[in-house]
Amino acid sequence: MSSLRHSPIGDRLYQTLTTLCAISVLVLLLVLSARIFVAASPALQAFGWRFLTGAQWDAVHGVFGVAPAVYGTVISSALALALATPLALAVAIFSAEVAPAWLRSILEFALDLLAAIPSVIYGLWGLFVLVPLLRDRVMPVLTETLGLADTPLFAGPAYGPSMLAAALLLAIMILPYIAAVAREVLAAVPDAQREAALALGATRWEMLRHAVLPYARSGLVGAVILGLGRAFGETMAVTMVIGNRHEMSASLLAPGYTLASLIANEFAEASATLHHAALMAAGATLLLVTLLVNALARWLVWRVRRPGDA
Amino acid sequence: MSAPPAGALATRDLSLWYGPVQALDLVSLSIAPHAISAIIGPSGCGKSSLLRSFNRLHPLAADVRVSGDVTLNGASVCASSLPVEELRRRVGMVFQRWTPFPVSIYDNVAAGPRLNLRLERADLDAIVEQALRRAALWDEVKDRLREPARRLSGGQQQRLCIARALANGPEVLLLDEPCSALDPIATQRIEEVLWELRQDVTIVIVTHNLQQAARLSDETAVLIGGRLVEHGPSSQLFTSPREPRTEAFITGRFG
């Protein structure tokens, strides 16, 4: 730190500027959160913890509880992550470690393209292709052919718009993100690590398993977290396929709701102060859930990094 | 003709290209078994390329073409009867920049045996301990085997890499400038380790430190511009070189 005192003016200016920028990000986050919580306070005061645990969302009678939307947000995102992660990692490993150079560049291009498609396009595709496909082809197979209709996970009528549709669409949307970041992480593993494994008599697969993946582990977890963050915040496409019903159901075939969809759907017509505040509180809840999951993920990255790197 | 002793490496008319660039030009060299051989020469003369030809570990992304032959105990290292993985277990390698895996000390040393053998815990423990002892690292790490390898000092990490290679029970150990990033004391520890090892392992060390080559090696090979210029007992090569180019190099007039 003492070296700072001796540094020339340019260095100090740079130091000050970057510090200011870093602080301004924090301030922005704090101001934003504070504004949301202030706007939400009427609803939070009126309902207290019941806002989080309540299952009723009734603008007419002024009763607001977000439990089903929290449930829908968490379940659809978690499910999407569970579906997308293995595939995305497989794509990343193939692209970074296995594919020949020409195929690699095609894959990269395809991933970038997928990541760049606006979410409303995904939503339209989900609405006009995925949902009918699920309703007419997939859901009947699940419930009738496989006889899963009696299990709680696949119970109830299959209209199409559902938690399953939302999770699948989200999985498709976050896959390119996770894959692209994971690919970069794998490509950043030094060749020295690979050579060290090969020098011990490892095959290419063993090299991947014993040298590349352990080295890249925390970065890969980071890639997955990025995908999760995106799944949480995704609004438009999910709103178009999840069915927007404020109910908690164990069945994946049943419609659901997410916090983001709830806000997007109702904000324009929220005239009552309490309704408005309740939507703000839903936003605050989403913010909290996101922060919580991110903190959890950070802790996870920190945990997995420890045994390897000091 | 009797079978050559274990750990005998040789090249015959070995040439190597990276794309259009020729790095080795008709190198024919016999490495003395159970001795330390040094390979010296100016940078870019092909030392690493030669060393990597012995275990067929060419740079990963490079477009490499090889002609001529490399043999281990008289058999070609490219023979289909010798899978490249087995070759690399028998011909271990240590790199200039130490490369421990981001796992514990124990798991680093156990990495090689775990790849190939199904071992009882006790047997693996024994192999790890023996490898660490041979690398003169056991006393320093025996109470912290579960700690991350990266917490060790540079010199210790390099000896850990030697132990990791030894755990495979190699006949030959290749080292590519293993001490060039280390201080004199750490360098000395590694030289002591190599000196002990030469009794049962053939050692080939690339070094840019001529004193190291002179004091450590039994034989020295001089490469200049991809060609083998001189090869002989180090005592003779460093005191009365036969080749003018060797003399120019070891007296610092080029390279």
Ligand SMILES: Nc1ncnc2c1ncn2[C@@H]1O[C@H](COP(=O)(O)OP(=O)(O)O)[C@@H](O)[C@H]1O
């Ligand atoms: N991966 C590579 N791709 C292309 N050329 C290379 C590569 N590695 C080495 N070379 C070239 O081969 C020659 C010999 O390199 P090298 O064997 O590393 O020499 P040394 O180890 O003696 O410094 C040099 O001219 C170098 O530029």
Ligand SMILES: [Mg+2]
């Ligand atoms: Mg070199």
